[in-house]
Amino acid sequence: MTKQVNRQFTVAAPNKVWTTYITYVWTLEGWLYVAVAIDLFSRQVVGWAINDHMRTSLCLDALQMAFCRRNPKPGLLHHSDRGSQYASKEYRIHLDIMSMEQSMSRKGNCWDNSPTERFFRSLKHEQLNYEKFRTEEAAKLSIIDYLAFYNGKRTHSKLGYKSPLEFEREFQRKTA
Template identity: 80%
Template structure:
């Protein structure tokens, strides 16, 4: 109305907009309130958009950080009340399945990594682990290998079992894609797959040094645990997979495995023998 009053009488504009002339003139005298309302509306719209873009998984801290990256300054306290007012409630994971069997008599490697998670260059330190995915057809298992320098997945495989061959396949993908120099430090938990003779044989052929977490200590492999948490918390746990194929297609969504100069091909495994 403020712009259109240059062309049309205020009385006509007020009649069209169904407001009184006195209300319009009062509004003109308090531009600060109008600008404040606009900023509030913009904040609410952007917060709702970011919340949906991240699959309704962001709490007030992460949403506040996301708003800051979008150029909208907002404190944690403000965003917490904003989410309550808008009814934005973060979702949390539900199902759980144990994937680590450390009750075995196989050899255990020392914890050489010792939580030194900051690699100085690519292909110096890799971490690995297995997670689970529920479908109406049954469980699927995903093994990944992560380069600590970039914190990106460099090798992976997915199957309806979690035998040693699953982990070996993920390791083979990482090795043939990156071709690391001898001496790379390979860290995992104490699971029977990683302690097996077959897996150790592959590490020996690839000239990698094996490191293992302390028993029952997930913090010793926290970068991989954090990746799995993000993958499941922000994507997989809130999709209802009817088939294992649909779950695999969701897992190999290329956006999950994109790096600056590389993209893992959307394939379920690689037939490589060492």
């Protein structure tokens, strides 16, 4: 682990740096855990997983979705906190197989992963905090609905008030 994000959250192109994190959501059936992978270039959620546990496999599911959807070139910098899921041998093996370099936040420093923390703040404050979920399925549907909104319609000042998808499309047009 030689490269670090070091709070450099501005990236020149897609699929250069992904950040990852986990949060939890309460339902009347119990806790759900949400893992995401976000492309720092556009703040687009490129992979996600939802389950009733927060084992390494949850994070691997989000990573695998992102990898299959984006097919990044070798050398992508993968940033996370120091959670046991991301530090596990199993996860590190998958990063090696995918030719990704691992970066981790400094111990106890949430600011090192602030864009992903900010995404979860938006998810909770704009969607989840206004609902009491009777079932895990209802919570999953609400989260998936928000992911579609966030990627496709939610504007960001950092992106010139464009959505993540719009920002990436504009970049692709300019570089094609």
